[in-house]
Amino acid sequence: MAAPVSTVGKPSTERSPFNTTSFQKKTRTKLISIPGTRPSVQNGQLLVSTGVTSLDYLLGGGLAVGTVLLIEEDRYDSYSRMILKYFLAEGVVCRHELFVAAAQDNPDDILQELPAPILDDVAIHKPVEQPRLSCEPQDSLDAMKIAWRYQNLPKSALASSSRFGHYYDVSKTMEPEIRQAAKCHCFYLPEHPTHTMLESYSALLKSLQEVINREGFDVAAPMTKSRNILRIGLHSLGSALWGDDLSCHDNPRNGHALTTFLYGLRALLRSSLSVAVVTVPSHLIQDRALMGSITRLCDNAIALESFKGSERETNPLYKDYHGLLHVRQVPHLNCLASKLPDHKDLAFKLKRKQFTIEVNFFSNVF
Amino acid sequence: MLTELLQGTDAGGFLIIQDSASYSGRHLLKSFINAALNREEAVHVLGFEVSEEELKDGLKGSPVQRLHFHNAYTDPLGWTDQPSFTVHQFCLEELTRLVKQTSHPKPATLVIDSLSWILRHVSAPAVCKTLQQLRKGGAVRAIMGLLHVDMHQRGTVGSLCHLATSVITVAPGMKGDEAVAKITKRSKSGKVVQDEEIFSIKTDLTVVVQSKPSQLGHKQADPEEQETDPTANLTFNLRLSNTEREAKEKLALPFVFSKEKKTALLHSSPGSGRILYEPDANDDYDQEDPDDDLDV
Numbered sequence: 001m002a003a004p005v006s007t008v009g010k011p012s013t014e015r016s017p018f019n020t021t022s023f024q025k026k027t028r029t030k031l032i033s034i035p036g037t038r039p040s041v042q043n044g045q046l047l048v049s050t051g052v053t054s055l056d057y058l059l060g061g062g063l064a065v066g067t068v069l070l071i072e073e074d075r076y077d078s079y080s081r082m083i084l085k086y087f088l089a090e091g092v093v094c095r096h097e098l099f100v101a102a103a104q105d106n107p108d109d110i111l112q113e114l115p116a117p118i119l120d121d122v123a124i125h126k127p128v129e130q131p132r133l134s135c136e137p138q139d140s141l142d143a144m145k146i147a148w149r150y151q152n153l154p155k156s157a158l159a160s161s162s163r164f165g166h167y168y169d170v171s172k173t174m175e176p177e178i179r180q181a182a183k184c185h186c187f188y189l190p191e192h193p194t195h196t197m198l199e200s201y202s203a204l205l206k207s208l209q210e211v212i213n214r215e216g217f218d219v220a221a222p223m224t225k226s227r228n229i230l231r232i233g234l235h236s237l238g239s240a241l242w243g244d245d246l247s248c249h250d251n252p253r254n255g256h257a258l259t260t261f262l263y264g265l266r267a268l269l270r271s272s273l274s275v276a277v278v279t280v281p282s283h284l285i286q287d288r289a290l291m292g293s294i295t296r297l298c299d300n301a302i303a304l305e306s307f308k309g310s311e312r313e314t315n316p317l318y319k320d321y322h323g324l325l326h327v328r329q330v331p332h333l334n335c336l337a338s339k340l341p342d343h344k345d346l347a348f349k350l351k352r353k354q355f356t357i358e359v360n361f362f363s364n365v366f
Numbered sequence: 367m368l369t370e371l372l373q374g375t376d377a378g379g380f381l382i383i384q385d386s387a388s389y390s391g392r393h394l395l396k397s398f399i400n401a402a403l404n405r406e407e408a409v410h411v412l413g414f415e416v417s418e419e420e421l422k423d424g425l426k427g428s429p430v431q432r433l434h435f436h437n438a439y440t441d442p443l444g445w446t447d448q449p450s451f452t453v454h455q456f457c458l459e460e461l462t463r464l465v466k467q468t469s470h471p472k473p474a475t476l477v478i479d480s481l482s483w484i485l486r487h488v489s490a491p492a493v494c495k496t497l498q499q500l501r502k503g504g505a506v507r508a509i510m511g512l513l514h515v516d517m518h519q520r521g522t523v524g525s526l527c528h529l530a531t532s533v534i535t536v537a538p539g540m541k542g543d544e545a546v547a548k549i550t551k552r553s554k555s556g557k558v559v560q561d562e563e564i565f566s567i568k569t570d571l572t573v574v575v576q577s578k579p580s581q582l583g584h585k586q587a588d589p590e591e592q593e594t595d596p597t598a599n600l601t602f603n604l605r606l607s608n609t610e611r612e613a614k615e616k617l618a619l620p621f622v623f624s625k626e627k628k629t630a631l632l633h634s635s636p637g638s639g640r641i642l643y644e645p646d647a648n649d650d651y652d653q654e655d656p657d658d659d660l661d662v
Binding site: 076077078081104146190197239240241243244245247248249250281283284285286308309 | 489490491492494495498499502519520521522524525528529550552556557558560619
């Protein structure tokens, strides 16, 4: 007797209610399980995704919680802003909390521009529709010549509920419903007037500390509710609008303001469940020693160099790419040495659905 | 692109004209003022470097009444008892008050001649902050400034141009009255457009854009290298003629059913077997890949 049709489609993953043995595996849950994070295979650190899967790969699997990623901006701040938006969008999709600070544009405007995530659809069994009989399968582009038996099946990808990295469609902005589901804290510098211009960084640090303590991101806080990660995005620190003259003068007098801020930021992050991405317009900072100390104060550091406007734009070697990416620093967290990336010549390209970073093989020719 | 910029900047636009000792950008600035006046906008000029007569020279007609010149030329540092406009008044409150004094239905355009003068007496971060506040506030519709690049450090010029939506760098051209303008324009969506044009300014302050410079150097007539066709010089023929291609496509492959049989099998009658596939993580197991079970 054939099985009834109703049970054919049902997934048969129900186990028997009785365990066959009384043996239970002893699991030591050392790692807190928070959605959107996973432990690193190299050193067990808790990692979050930056939103760009190729960048995750470069950084050794992802950004470790409690570290700072420094992005040196490209000349017109287009790609560094894009990476910041990817980082924040990933936070929205993973349901982390966000903290955005900016001096030039209102953080709400940055949040409005987040790219839309490409969410996989769970495979749904669509009944074979009658109108398909009339349309010629060979005329459509999807007509398969060899695997034609699978032609009418719905196109489905593997759906996993908690994926580590997501893909985003740059041409669309995130739907307001998805964005409003995430909690965002904004710090817009003109709304925090300070007596002297140099106090803007300390105001930012105080605001961050207050948010971390209030919302319970401190590691030392009692674990009453489920833990979450705070994603901090700081746009264009070191530019003239934050009040210091790092980017204006060759020998800045206020170099200490940003460096003390970064030192305090890293101390704050190490004792909390948060991760920060900071963009700095390094092409304006002429003092190389200061730029070096800023790089040392952050854990990860990458620099973007866009081809727009430079003579490399017409170079045929670079016609597939939008710019070069330099890895300035990799972190060594709780260890003496760190894994350096294999290739130093990396180039990036911003496509509609992906920000790819590839090894620039042809640079060795010259 | 120069003509587009002359026709009007968007609200909140900030235009910087960069010049140097070899070619003065003031003529181009006057053309922009002229174009704004002809569009029936009110223009407020902060004149630090040249006197009112010299600036208004060449601007004719009734639109000149809409030009409000704030004299910062005679006494910019406030040494006399009654200065008319000093450099220390370059802050948001004073400028907003100044612009609002002259009542006009449309928000005004602010022209600063020149930013370099202000930067010598006010710190660069303060200037940047004031300009950003002016742009975001509603008192002024657009700001145009003249900047002498050879007077400042690269970082200062860079910081100011970072705030600007359009930057025009002028340099002397080949012939006498021609000049080369390199234009960079940033749109609100973040797109950056660059252009280079040769222009000249006539006596009535209209700008005539000539053709783009011939660009001696890297771009000039780089002959497109003929891509070597790898199928060209072979002893056997790798190409298909049209008839051959048609014959290839008509060829019935083995194990390929005819169209009728395919559709019959696709739309199966009820009762026969159906293919039901739920994507499963275990199906991706590749026996040849030793690292398949790593979660990296």
